[in-house]
Amino acid sequence: MVFHWGSTFRTVSAALIIFSLAACQTNQTGPLTPNQTTNKSSSKEIFAAPEKSAQAPSANIKPLPLVRSRPVKIALLAPFSGANEIAGKEITNGAAMALLDTPDVVAELVSFDTASDILKAATEASASKTDIIVGPLFGHDATAISPILTNSGLMALSFSKDSRIITSNIFLMGQAVELETSRILRHAARSGARTVAIFGRQGPFSAASVKQAQREANFSGQLRVQLAVYDEDEDYTSVARRVRDLTRNEFRQSNRKINAIQLKSQLIEANTPDGILNSMASQYSGREKELLESLAQSYRRMTTTGIPKISAINSVINRYTAAGGLGQSPIDTFLLTVSGAELSTVAPMFQLYDAKAAGVQLVGLSRWKEMDPKRARELHGGKFAAQPSDDIFNNRYKSIFGTPPTELVGIAYDAMKLALEASREGSRPLKSIELRKIGSIRGAHGSVRMSNGGMALRPLEILEVRSRGFQVIEPARIIDPLAIAETSASSK
DSSP states (O other): OEEEOOSTTHHHHHHHHHHHHHHHHHHOSSOSOSSBOSOTTEEEEEEEOOOOOSSOOOTTSOOOOOOOSSOEEEEEEEOOSGGGHHHHHHHHHHHHHHHHTOTTSOEEEEEEEOSSOHHHHHHHHHHTTOSEEEOOSSHHHHHHTHHHHHHHTOOEEEOOOOGGGOOSSEEEOSOOHHHHHHHHHHHHHHTTOOEEEEEEESSHHHHHHHHHHHHHHHHHSSOEEEEEEEOTTOOHHHHHHHHHHHHOHHHHHHHHHHHHHHHHHHHHHOSOHHHHHHHHHTTOOHHHHHHHHHHHHHHHHHHHTTOOHHHHHHHHHHHHHHTTTTTOSOOOEEEEOOOHHHHHHHHHHHHHTTTTTTTOEEEEOGGGGGSOTTTOGGGTTOEEEEOOOOHHHHHHHHHHHSSOOOHHHHHHHHHHHHHHHHGGGOOSSOOHHHHHHTOOEEETTEEEEEOTTSBEEOEEEEEEEETTEEEEEEEEEEEOTTSSOEEEOOOO
């Protein structure tokens, strides 16, 4: 099946594509890949410019932007068969929607099945003289094809959410946990949070959140972060004890005393206690750094005026304890990185130990949106960051394919749209600078742009969990997790 695409016939072509995709969705069990070849690893669907029409253009139609180079050739790498075939279908549908919405860019789309052999699919995509790769689905597949991308001078817009895969030629289109962590913690800091505990099961997701939270603490200078991640195989009885201890004031005071005792012992044994304090200061930022540097200066002043070492140390420890120690002040905010069934199990533990009565705020990430707010009473008042939903896109998609779009559909749409818009710059193959140069574009659920760090940035709003549903309490803003500035952005 060949679709002709161009400015003269764009309305007719779009209608044909919608009809064809909808028909494929209804009658096929496989992905929407017209003209499937006998090669199992690839199939093609071509969008090319039509022959010139003899019909004179309407005076009401504005001239379309000039395409500076040959048609852009885009390779779509996704699982079109096997266990993840449904995901491949969603990716294809999202990519097709982006093509429909960018009719003035002449594009050739070639799809390759990654289900059985990702290296073979990437090699064939490279050999087909493609200009950019959209996909693959999994982060480990993106990492596997990195040498092929390097050798061919190609870029890949991966659908993964794992920021560890980002390289000079692999970009992240999925919603990285770092973005959501930054957004909710910056909101929490503006709302008065000072000590945040990252609470969740150990794993890549929690590790990424912890790392970003530590960056946020360095950025703000006023936020302290405590690690409260539990082991992957830790039972819920042990997890409940952790919640009890972390929310009890007497436990916090005990921790603070132990910390002070250890520091005092360390200073007594040292030849230069002020040197120890300055060395510790170099490992902290914000309040802790200022406290330790101040204590070092105070110790030097006292000893230079003849005050004995032990008396100077006692004075330093008294000031240290009065200031709350290092990160041991009461936790006022818990960032829960868990979701689904585990969130339903862990959240009631905070209610059991009266965390709210102790002034503790629970915050979370976008996966909280999957919960039923009417049933999750223990989370009422909790806040989380999530991408706004676009009813216009959702309704259009449903009208074509019969079902609401999944998150993956939106990611595929955004990736294809970025590739198409970047192709206007004229380079073949596309270069990374062109992805950033185009700035923000209209994505599936609002604006999207590529950061200097290789992440797709989207506006995130802050929602509060209430008995009647989720309430937006802060409008959508674009967050770059590697930058301090925030950009207000409409979700429309």
